[in-house]
Amino acid sequence: MKARDVIDFAAGALRGYRMRSLLMLLAMAIGVAAVVVLTSLGEGARRYVANQFSALGTNLLIVLPGRSETAGASPATLLGETPRDLTLDDARALERSRHIRRVAPVSLGTSVVSWRSRERDSVILGSSAEFLPLRHWNMAQGRFLPAGDLDNAEAVCVIGENVRRELFGMHRALGEWLRIGEYRFRVIGILESKGQSIGVNTKNLIMIPVASAQQIFNNPSLFRILVEARSREAMPLAKRDILDIIRDRHQGEEDITVITQDAVLATFDRIFSALTYTVGGIAAISLAVAGILIMNVMLVAVTQRTAEIGLLKALGAPGRHILLLFVAEAALLSAAGAVIGMALGQLGSYALRTAFPELPAWAPWWASLAAIGTAMITGVLFSLLPARRAARLDPVMALARRQT
Amino acid sequence: MIELRNLRRDFQVGDQTVHALADINLRVAAGEYLAVTGPSGSGKSTLLNVLGLLDHPSGGHYLFEGRDTTTLDDQAQAELRNRRIGFVFQFFHLVPRLTARQNVELPMILAGIEPRERARRASHTLARLGMSDRVHHRPDQLSGGQRQRVAIARAVVMQPALLLADEPTGNLDQASGADVIRILEDLNQQGITLVVVTHDQSIASRAHRRVHIVDGRIDQDSGGNEGA
Ligand SMILES: Nc1ncnc2c1ncn2[C@@H]1O[C@H](COP(=O)(O)OP(=O)(O)OP(=O)(O)O)[C@@H](O)[C@H]1O
Ligand SMILES: [Mg+2]
Numbered sequence: 001m002k003a004r005d006v007i008d009f010a011a012g013a014l015r016g017y018r019m020r021s022l023l024m025l026l027a028m029a030i031g032v033a034a035v036v037v038l039t040s041l042g043e044g045a046r047r048y049v050a051n052q053f054s055a056l057g058t059n060l061l062i063v064l065p066g067r068s069e070t071a072g073a074s075p076a077t078l079l080g081e082t083p084r085d086l087t088l089d090d091a092r093a094l095e096r097s098r099h100i101r102r103v104a105p106v107s108l109g110t111s112v113v114s115w116r117s118r119e120r121d122s123v124i125l126g127s128s129a130e131f132l133p134l135r136h137w138n139m140a141q142g143r144f145l146p147a148g149d150l151d152n153a154e155a156v157c158v159i160g161e162n163v164r165r166e167l168f169g170m171h172r173a174l175g176e177w178l179r180i181g182e183y184r185f186r187v188i189g190i191l192e193s194k195g196q197s198i199g200v201n202t203k204n205l206i207m208i209p210v211a212s213a214q215q216i217f218n219n220p221s222l223f224r225i226l227v228e229a230r231s232r233e234a235m236p237l238a239k240r241d242i243l244d245i246i247r248d249r250h251q252g253e254e255d256i257t258v259i260t261q262d263a264v265l266a267t268f269d270r271i272f273s274a275l276t277y278t279v280g281g282i283a284a285i286s287l288a289v290a291g292i293l294i295m296n297v298m299l300v301a302v303t304q305r306t307a308e309i310g311l312l313k314a315l316g317a318p319g320r321h322i323l324l325l326f327v328a329e330a331a332l333l334s335a336a337g338a339v340i341g342m343a344l345g346q347l348g349s350y351a352l353r354t355a356f357p358e359l360p361a362w363a364p365w366w367a368s369l370a371a372i373g374t375a376m377i378t379g380v381l382f383s384l385l386p387a388r389r390a391a392r393l394d395p396v397m398a399l400a401r402r403q404t
Numbered sequence: 405m406i407e408l409r410n411l412r413r414d415f416q417v418g419d420q421t422v423h424a425l426a427d428i429n430l431r432v433a434a435g436e437y438l439a440v441t442g443p444s445g446s447g448k449s450t451l452l453n454v455l456g457l458l459d460h461p462s463g464g465h466y467l468f469e470g471r472d473t474t475t476l477d478d479q480a481q482a483e484l485r486n487r488r489i490g491f492v493f494q495f496f497h498l499v500p501r502l503t504a505r506q507n508v509e510l511p512m513i514l515a516g517i518e519p520r521e522r523a524r525r526a527s528h529t530l531a532r533l534g535m536s537d538r539v540h541h542r543p544d545q546l547s548g549g550q551r552q553r554v555a556i557a558r559a560v561v562m563q564p565a566l567l568l569a570d571e572p573t574g575n576l577d578q579a580s581g582a583d584v585i586r587i588l589e590d591l592n593q594q595g596i597t598l599v600v601v602t603h604d605q606s607i608a609s610r611a612h613r614r615v616h617i618v619d620g621r622i623d624q625d626s627g628g629n630e631g632a
Contacts (some may be wrong), residue, residue, distance in 0.1 A: 001513060001514055002513075005519075009513065012501060012502070013501075015501070016500075016501035296428065306459075307497065308499055310497075311497045311499065311510075312510070312514070313482070313485075313486065313490075313512050314456065314458055314497075315459070315486065315511045315514055316483065316484075316485040316486020316511055316515065317482060317514045318478050318479045318481075318482035318483075318485070319478050319482075320479075321482075321514065351547075394459075395458040395459075396453050396459045398491065
């Protein structure tokens with residue numbers, strides 16, 4: 001018997017029992033659609049969080065002064081010493097590591113900012129030219145802080161959108177001089193608004209060279225140092241280098257904390273992946289249920305079609321042809337169910353994306369493959385029992401029943 | 405072509421054993437036209453089923469074209485049923501969802517014959533049985549006699565050596581029954597070995613040889629070469 005004829009015959013049998021076939025098709029389709037939609041939801045949530053984090057910067061390490069509590073008490077803290085401050089020299093020293101691509105020292109404070117008669121309070125962030133690429137920020141107008149010596153306290157600033165609007169209104173901001181505390185700064189650029197991401201809001205910010213910030217706040221210590229490693233793989237090496245370099249500079253004292261973005265992200269990643277697997281697994285159970293339904297319906301079909309099976313045997317079909325025909329029926333149903341379910345599932349996740357534009361709800365490819373695979377395997381597996389029963393039917397017994 | 409040696413077929417019903425066929429010895433030569441008669445329950449259908457390899461004897465040997473069929477596996481028996489033996493049933497046994505031609509194509513599909521060749525041979529065979537204008541009808545759109553013709557077409561489309569018919573006229577009126585018998589006899593004329601089970605004496609009397617069965621044993625055989 002040719003493969004095409006097997007399929008044709010099986011398809012004919014399925015069409016012959018329309019209601020039953022539709023029911024099984026529906027069960028399969030719902031199962032597959034459930035897997036696709038639910039995993040797309042889980043994956044969407046995972047990616048949403050991942051996006052939020054990567055908006056902070058890739059391969060980012062954050063160096064804070066002070067030993068984190070969890071790492072245990074160092075002799076210094078036991079002696080009641082305050083930890084040594086991070087300085088611009090510390091930041092410069094970090095650039096020596098070959099695992100580190102960028103270093104941006106950060107000095108932070110607030111101050112009154114004014115232009116002509118208008119004034120407001122603003123967060124002042126002192127840093128270097130490296131800060132922009134490190135944080136993946138962009139300029140709306142003008143240019144960012146100039147590159148050059150970190151000690152160079154140039155009187156230039158870059159402002160956020162809200163600051164620009166409140167101070168300058170309709171007036172052109174670029175090139176104007178504004179006052180921060182006692183000092184005057186020339187506006188050289190305006191930051192592009194990034195929406196509300198984890199971290200600082202770019203709109204309310206004023207950025208100046210780090211040395212200028214140290215002058216204004218009269219404080220040589222840094223709030224933190226941002227470091228970008230050369231690659232994801234280099235992150236642990238970069239972290240080790242940071243600890244080594246700073247320890248050398250701080251008389252053998254490990255008095256800083258290095259936070260890696262990825263450690264936090266990886267935890268979230270694991271949580272959401274586990275969530276996706278779980279939800280997908282639960283949905284896959286509905287596929288198994290569909291498989292059991294197929295088995296039941298096929299068992300009934302074998303009983304109803306005993307005469308047909310007997311006839312086929314009488315006409316010269318060996319047992320394995322009969323087996324093949326029934327398995328082919330189940331496989332066809334499962335395949336059609338999987339295709340319909342896929343379409344429904346994609347439609348469902350499209351609806352999710354439309355309803356929640358923030359959520360990148362795309363079903364992961366492995367989930368779609370697994371859904372189709374599970375549908376096919378359960379369909380075929382659960383049809384084996386009825387198919388074998390059909391294959392073993394005695395032709396005489398099968399034909400003993402009346403039929404047109 | 406057919407040789408039965410001490411053939412038995414027992415059925416176990418509860419703790420009772422029914423000897424549907426007991427110690428049957430029979431030889432049928434190629435091209436013979438044989439009628440099997442006997443009272444109800446005498447074992448006629450059982451004999452035909454064994455001859456058609458639809459049923460397995462409980463004992464003895466059945467040689468078909470010189471091969472002992474009792475030693476053949478499922479696959480080999482299926483192949484014999486497909487290529488060498490045709491079966492016509494009292495209840496037609498057509499597949500209701502298939503048209504006349506598709507029903508006739510079934511044994512060819514099982515044999516793996518090309519669709520074009522299948523259609524050609526099915527149409528040709530149906531035409532020979534005067535069914536050319538009913539090729540695309542489904543069984544429920546055909547009369548009893550027409551259904552039986554489709555069944556006969558299906559039985560002979562593979563050009564078998566042996567045609568077995570179990571009360572082929574049992575469900576037909578006089579006229580269409582006579583038609584069916586004429587068709588079967590024509591096929592026999594063309595060389596096919598024909599074995600017909602019938603209750604109808606007038607049909608049995610047309611056969612070249614009559615075997616009468618009573619209680620699973622051959623009571624009379626007009627061919628007379630029993631126990632060869
Ligand atoms: N599957 C079976 N199980 C038990 N007994 C059976 C079975 N098939 C047939 N028999 C018995 O075997 C005997 C012969 O049955 P068979 O069907 O061959 O009779 P028959 O000559 O064809 O009768 P009829 O003319 O009524 O068709 C009967 O006694 C019947 O009860
Ligand atoms: Mg009978």
